[in-house]
Amino acid sequence: MKITGYRTLSTRHAWNRSIGDVNGHIRHAVTEIPIVIVETDAGIEGVGIGSHADLDRLFPALLGEDPRAVTALFDRMTAQVFKSGHAGATYGGLATLDAALWDIKAKAAGEPLWRLLGARDRFVPGYASGLDIALDDDELAAFYATFAERGYVAGKLKGGLDFEADLRRLGILADAFRGNTSTPGLMIDANESWQVKQAVRYVAALEEHVDLLWVEEPLRRWDAAGHARLSNAVRSAIATGENLTGVDQFRGLFDAGAPDIVQAGAIWGVSHFVRLSFAAAARDLPVSVVGYNANPAVAAAAAAVPNHLTTEVQDVRFAPGLIVDQEFIDGGIVLGDEPGAGIAVDEAAIVAASAGEGWESTAGPHMRPDRAGLRLLLDGIER
Structure with a gap:
């Protein structure tokens, strides 16, 4: 079995509530959910959920390889980005490809991954x-x-x-x-x-x-x-x-x-x-x-x-x-x-649900406030 390619999709998760933390929050929150599907010449496809970051830089480490060699391919992907490093967003793309490979390996064995x-x-x-x-x-x-x-x-x-x-x-x-x-x-x-x-x-x-x-x-x-x-x-x-x-x-x-x-x-x-x-x-x-x-x-x-x-x-x-x-x-x-x-x-269901605005705000819990860690708080208010 050989890896032949991959494709990407995105769906949106509507939380139906406000979400956030001490750094900020988003009301009526909607999160983009990146999906990666790794394809093989055996017709088995692996699904990973997580990130689309740096997939084009990482995927050459997988192309033509047997997807069942997951542990070795994880190391091969980290080696692929050796000079720039795997930290941060790149690790998200690497991990999503890794999850897809584990999915393929378990499907090929006819067993649940657990x-x-x-x-x-x-x-x-x-x-x-x-x-x-x-x-x-x-x-x-x-x-x-x-x-x-x-x-x-x-x-x-x-x-x-x-x-x-x-x-x-x-x-x-x-x-x-x-x-x-x-x-x-x-x-x-x-x-x-x-x-x-x-x-x-x-x-x-x-x-x-x-x-x-x-x-x-x-x-x-x-x-x-x-x-x-x-x-x-x-x-x-x-x-x-x-x-x-x-x-x-x-x-x-x-x-x-x-x-x-x-x-x-x-x-x-x-x-x-x-x-x-x-x-x-x-x-x-x-x-x-x-x-x-x-x-x-x-x-x-x-x-x-x-x-x-x-x-x-x-x-x-x-x-x-x-x-x-x-x-x-x-x-x-x-x-x-x-x-x-x-x-x-279900790609048809993703398309059907794709209308509307996603989580486009740059504020909220993913942006650290300027005064985080420097606040003098006595009663829930910065003094």
Whole structure:
């Protein structure tokens, strides 16, 4: 079997709510969902979801190769961009091609990807995440109630600006899950908005009232020493790593003993997650997938590694034209039996849903505010 080409598609996911974090938010949010389909001379096609970045630069490493050599082809793609490097957006394109190759490999074997990767159980534990900083209290309660109805027992709040609001809103999350458990799992995500001492004061104050499972991305992603200092100063686990593009970028964090929970962005794909998981396992650290809906193939890898903790679930729907053989029930993700990653593409449905405006704004959570990390906040207002 040989790789002969690829084609790209895009669909749009309407969140039907505002989404965002401490860095900004988008009302009536619509996200572009890039799809890559890798073609072979055997007629088997692989589907990857995630990014279209630098595909033309990466694909020569795959053309004419046997797609089942996924691990070697992952390294071949990183070598293809050796001089400019694989970091940042390029890693997204690489990971999407990688996910498509894993899909082909499992389809060729006639097995679901989770089984091919060695998983024993099709269930992947998960937690709810509303990207919820712009939701009012009633909207917040309604969102987490829908996940509680599906058996979820934990949720993550976007916060970090207003202590009193965060404390109140964490209480709303806890109330939503109390029908399923007497001790709901609560996390808070500050999206790299604090300095070390800001984080210590804020988290320590929260811990007087709330038993947090973890604090996510409290500091800049590269601040290994700062994360280690913070972890030693608070009870909560410190979770970080979702924005690091390559296992090599975790070296400083690991050397400093910085992360308590090692996070992998789902958009960085299957091979990244598997390799990172084993690097973390060698240090007795758990791993967690962030932004799961961006790449549903990664759930198969989460089921297969020995140290997966829980996966962030941001929605229970996929974009038009994407049919995914998974269910969001029983407090997690239940993987199906379709060969491959379980992703089917209905191109007609994508075309039919393509009318309207996409997410064109350059503001919102993907642009860091000028004063991030420099704010003097006393009551939720910059002073």
